[in-house]
Amino acid sequence: MRKLKIKNERLTRGWFAIGSSPAFSSAPLPTPSFLIFNLEFLIPAMPAKGSSHTPSTNVSTKHHAMPTPANTPNVRKIGIGELSKAKNPATLVSMVAAHGNSISLSAWSAYAAGRNPFAPLAAVNATRDPIAARFAGETRALLLIARGDTAAGLAMVDAVRTNGAPIDLRLAAAQLLFAADRPAEARALLTGDDPVLAGLREGAPAKASLGFGVSRLLARVAADLAAQQGPVPLSIALASGALRAEPGNDRARLLLADALSRDRATDRALAVLDGVDAGSPFAAAAAAARITVLANAGRTADALALAQARAERTDATTGDWQRYADRLATAERPADAAPWYRRIIDSNGMASDWAAWLQYGGALDQAGDWPGAERALEKALALAPSEPLALNYLGYARAERGEDLPGATKLLERANALRPLDGSIVDSLGWAYHLSGDTRRALPLLERAAAGDPTNAEIGEHLGDAYWALGRRYEARYAWRAAVLTATTADAARITAKLADGLPSRR
Structure with a gap:
């Protein structure tokens, strides 16, 4: 299942990485x-x-x-x-x-x-x-x-x-x-x-x-x-x-x-x-920046421990909860992250924040609670009916599960119309067409998505599956070999099995 690709920039980056809230940032x-x-x-x-003036x-x-x-x-x-x-x-x-x-x-x-x-x-x-x-x-x-x-x-x-x-x-x-x-x-x-x-x-x-x-x-x-x-x-x-x-x-x-x-x-x-x-x-921004510095350096455990300590303080802010939830999600602990995302929603003024509902729904989805995730994702979409990220996540999640494929495809078509250059959305739409049995319509979209993001293992796997379904075995295995290079351990095992045995015939 696709990882949730959204972050509340106001809370997670803030004063450190870009120096200001995007709402106040200047033109580039x-x-x-x-x-x-x-x-x-x-x-x-x-x-x-080696000169003393060289920063690195x-x-x-x-x-x-x-x-x-x-x-x-x-x-x-x-x-x-x-x-x-x-x-x-x-x-x-x-x-x-x-x-x-x-x-x-x-x-x-x-x-x-x-x-x-x-x-x-x-x-x-x-x-x-x-x-x-x-x-x-x-x-x-x-x-x-x-x-x-x-x-x-x-x-x-x-x-x-x-x-x-x-x-x-x-x-x-x-x-x-x-x-x-x-x-x-x-x-x-x-x-x-x-x-x-x-x-x-x-x-x-x-x-x-x-x-x-x-x-x-x-x-x-x-x-x-x-x-x-x-x-x-x-x-x-x-x-x-x-x-x-x-x-x-x-x-x-x-x-x-x-x-x-x-x-x-x-x-x-x-x-x-x-x-x-x-x-x-x-001071609070500096504490948040310290977490980011540690995470950027690969000191994941240190970053997580510091984020937890900040989140559990009696004077913790929604920003502290957000950073800890994000670190948990990054550490592949979505079930632990979900309650913290929910805490953000339940805080003052956040119940109408579509992004907060989307992150909460994504954590529940990755934790295996699809009914709860679907309710949260529907809430996000109700709050932001023209938001491509909300349309994409809910549409893709339903398509993956084979639930209401026509409806899921319509959500993804709306997302693609709003953001046609987003490779993740292009891939989602192509994948929905493939799952609906229209692989010839799907292939150009999947090829375009893979060309735009060649190191994305999920997109590469989708492209290989589509090639195989069309009888293009050599190209399918080429796409899978590329995908396995950047796939997670679990995904790599699945893709490797496809390289060895191909895909079963579709009825």
């Missing part, structure tokens, strides 16, 4: 070379392996170097290690000022020097770069608040929020407002039930300074890169630079831990998370 950057304030100074002139021993210039913009042919390429070694914000700014038109950083430098900070921002108009304009606009909003023009600054924050404001802008603006003794306006920017936002609403003032501006700006770019799983060395450099500029920026600390974890520097990532104080608004 097209490529790191287009970052605002011309990040030429960050172009990785990669040192040789498996970094290659080929995969991480960025092209120098054509209009700056003589820019010196500063090694990524140099950024993290800068000893203060002024050093960071001077590095940029000497090696590119650092519009937003120059504005913060001007503010710190007592000059007009908006003059450098005017240069963005000549760039005709929408990403440069976006960062400059966010910088202008913060500088307006820093200079006491709160109404104009908040108006700009609201304008950016309308276009999908990043959470970082709201956090930075709120901190400046708290420092200016404007708590009501600050809290208005921090609405939501996320523990980080709740902690920040208690008051997290930060005075405008060069360190504040540089740190928030570098962390802002690091968050964008993390959202796209961008170049890890660059993410490490940016987050390290943000912490150099302001050591108390726990937002940057989480981003650095994420980048180090992706660079397989597990111990360093855990050490960075140790720097988040227990009283920090980001």
Whole structure:
């Protein structure tokens, strides 16, 4: 049975992997070379392996170097290690000022020097770069608040929020407002039930300074890169630079831990998370990040034990329950995961969350409780009748069991119409056609799904079954041989038997 391929991103990833709730995340950057304030100074002139500046021993210039913009042919390429070694914000700014038109950083430098900070921002108009304009606009909003023009600054924050404001802008603006003794306006920017936002609403003032501006700006770019799983060395450099500029920026600390974890520097990532104080608004996020770091490193038992300890606390949140349930599901313990998913549903405000019902139904299904699973999956679909994931799971589960094949196929056809490029859904629909006896109609769909996800053992097995049913024995065994390479132990035994004996004749 297909594993449930959905996660409640707000709860399971949150502030660590992408740095913000997707509801608040910004539009993606097209490529790191287009970052605002011309990040030429960050172009990785990669040192040789073993150099003290190399973030890890498996970094290659080929995969991480960025092209120098054509209009700056003589820019010196500063090694990524140099950024993290800068000893203060002024050093960071001077590095940029000497090696590119650092519009937003120059504005913060001007503010710190007592000059007009908006003059450098005017240069963005000549760039005709929408990403440069976006960062400059966010910088202008913060500088307006820093200079006491709160109404104009908040108006700009609201304008950016309308276009999908990043959470970082709201956090930075709120901190400046708290420092200016404007708590009501600050809290208005921090609405939501996320523990980080709740902690920040208690008051997290930060005075405008060069360190504040540089740190928030570098962390802002690091968050964008993390959202796209961008170049890890660059993410490490940016987050390290943000912490150099302001050591108390726990937002940057989480981003650095994420980048180090992706660079397989597990111990360093855990050490960075140790720097988040227990009283920090980001403390809960750091605890969740520790679980993710351990899991990413293959330390499954440690991750599970820590997730359990968090979930069983008297002050545990739905996020803690979610992480523990997900870890149990990953550990192939769906019967243990199901009650925790149910606890999430029964908590305040979650009974109408289709994703929570889908995860609960998936756990029951994998635990062997199909009647209970079907009720939960039907509830998920009732709450989200146009959600492809809900349509796909219920339709596929019924088709696999031979229950109401025409109805199950209709569910999958609706899912495919809504998300035609999703290989899992394409495979589900093709498999339903095959089970209904229309293998010729199924085959193109199964071939397309397998081409899009060649390492998916389940899809490969389906394709082999379809080939066999059509008398294409050689191609069937080829598909099964490919599938067995990535199959689980139990699935591999079944596929191996097909390789030896084929399939029985269908009547």
